[in-house]
Amino acid sequence: MQALRGVDLSAPAGTVLGLLGPNGAGKTTAVRILTTLLPADGGSARVAGLDVAFEAPQLRRRIGLAGQYAAVDENLTGFENLQMVGRLYHLPKGEPRARATELLERFDLAEAGGRLVRTYSGGMRRRLDLAAALVAKPPVLFLDEPTTGLDPRSRIGLWETIEGRVAEGTTVLLTTQYLDEADRLADRISVIDHGMVIAAGSSDELKDQVGGESLEVTLESADEAAAAAAALDGVAAQPPELDGIVLRVPVAERKGKIAAAVQRLNEAGVGIDDISMRRPTLDDVFLKLTGHAAEEDGEEEG
Amino acid sequence: MSGLRMAASDTLVLSKRNFMRIVRAPDLLLAFTVQPIMFVLLFAYVFGGAIPTPGHSYIDFLIPGILVQTMAFGGFVTAMGIAEDLRKGLIDRFRSLPMARSAVLAGRTLSDVATNGVSITVMLVVGVIIGFGFEAPFLHIVAGILLLLLFGYAFSWVFAFIGLTSSSPEAAQSLGFILIFPLTFVSSAFVPPQTMPAALQWFAEVNPFSVVVNAIRALFIGDPAGNAVWGAALWSIGIAAVFSFLAVSRYKRAVVR
Missing domain, CATH: 3.40.50.300 (P-loop containing nucleotide triphosphate hydrolases)
Incomplete structure (x- = not known):
């Protein structure tokens, strides 16, 4: 082999x-x-x-x-x-x-x-x-x-x-x-x-190869997802994705985005639990590059 | 440092490591002391009475044979130790160091000479206690002991090769046993070959074990030597040369399993 x-x-x-x-x-x-x-x-x-x-x-x-x-x-x-x-x-x-x-x-x-x-x-x-x-x-x-x-x-x-x-x-x-x-x-x-x-x-x-950063907004209620997405329209680089009560908003550049997001959400009256900037992990890189996760392959080391 | 001095120094460092193993795990010493005593007593008293050995008492006949067998098996620690070192990645470490390529194996085989010396001493003492009598000049006895050590050294290289080719210490041990046990039994070590079926008798007579056993009988109890002593020395040197070459080439390509 x-x-x-x-x-x-x-x-x-x-x-x-x-x-x-x-x-x-x-x-x-x-x-x-x-x-x-x-x-x-x-x-x-x-x-x-x-x-x-x-x-x-x-x-x-x-x-x-x-x-x-x-x-x-x-x-x-x-x-x-x-x-x-x-x-x-x-x-x-x-x-x-x-x-x-x-x-x-x-x-x-x-x-x-x-x-x-x-x-x-x-x-x-x-x-x-x-x-x-x-x-x-x-x-x-x-x-x-x-x-x-x-x-x-x-x-x-x-x-x-x-x-x-x-x-x-x-x-x-x-x-x-x-x-x-x-x-x-x-x-x-x-x-x-x-x-x-x-x-x-x-x-x-x-x-960077798998895409830039995204803003993770944890909502108080999933019902407000649509309102939140609308409010963040000006911040998002791509359409946001909803995962449970977490809204993932891809952004082009991190600078000033958290403050802007908080202000817009506040103005729209959307309640938030948590907000953070997330960089992709090497896990994401691996998954994207190989189509499988890094630690699932069970073969003997060769 | 010159190549030869480096090889000698590395070999000594590693022999010392092998000795420490016996000091640290003294139960290993049983294999070199109690086990040979057990075999001497079993053969002498269980089989001895039923095996006629014209010209000698069975004890006199037996001791040279069982000494040679013990030498042949003395290297099993080398096989197991090397297989263990391979498994634990120590051989990888040694091979990544700027040391002589032969030193790991030479260190092992050299420490076997010392443990074989212990076994010879123990067996001769027990032999004499139960009635073995030397019938030879002192120099012949010394030559016989040196021949035993040389033969044991040659077989340590056989075991080194076995250790490098087996998948685990357990496999090394059983492979060594399967290869060498019949060789020692289909020989003149324990019974006179004349009593065996023709094919076995032929094998027993050409078997290098028999040559070495006959040589030791000549040197210890005054049997006619013929060419046995030179034959035994040549066999030992030949086996050591062939298997040290095989083992060292194998070592250079050794992989962790």
């Missing part, structure tokens, strides 16, 4: 490129090719200025990988895991130990560092896994679905850590099937489905 059928990606140094797609879209295959784990049968790629096929040994010194699994040894302590990885990166004598201590501290694992990893929670394992990817201070970091299966608190903690690395100049390729994750972390997003990039751009650019 062909997992990738033409994928063009690029990320300037010090930015986060998000690779967004459902299970089986080809995200992991792309990461495996870029981290020298899998030879591509066509095309070429350069990471940190090095060719993934012809300069693999040099490239491996300059990348860190945290995969979908917490790839840490259960029968070693957190400290021993990091020290082992440091030695395998051939850091100078004494460095592996120092880096292990430093990273355990930074990842909030200092206390657990002397304990066997088999006693760690899922979130702690992921943090240790990410720490292992950072042992050699690699300029390029690959994170393959780093928060899949984590509880919300651990997710946010991991996000903050990743943001910290990027602030220090690390370039990150992040794959995710979570739209909020790409939205929060990625400077640029490539949406990938069935092995192809189907859209690319910043989160805002992608959202």
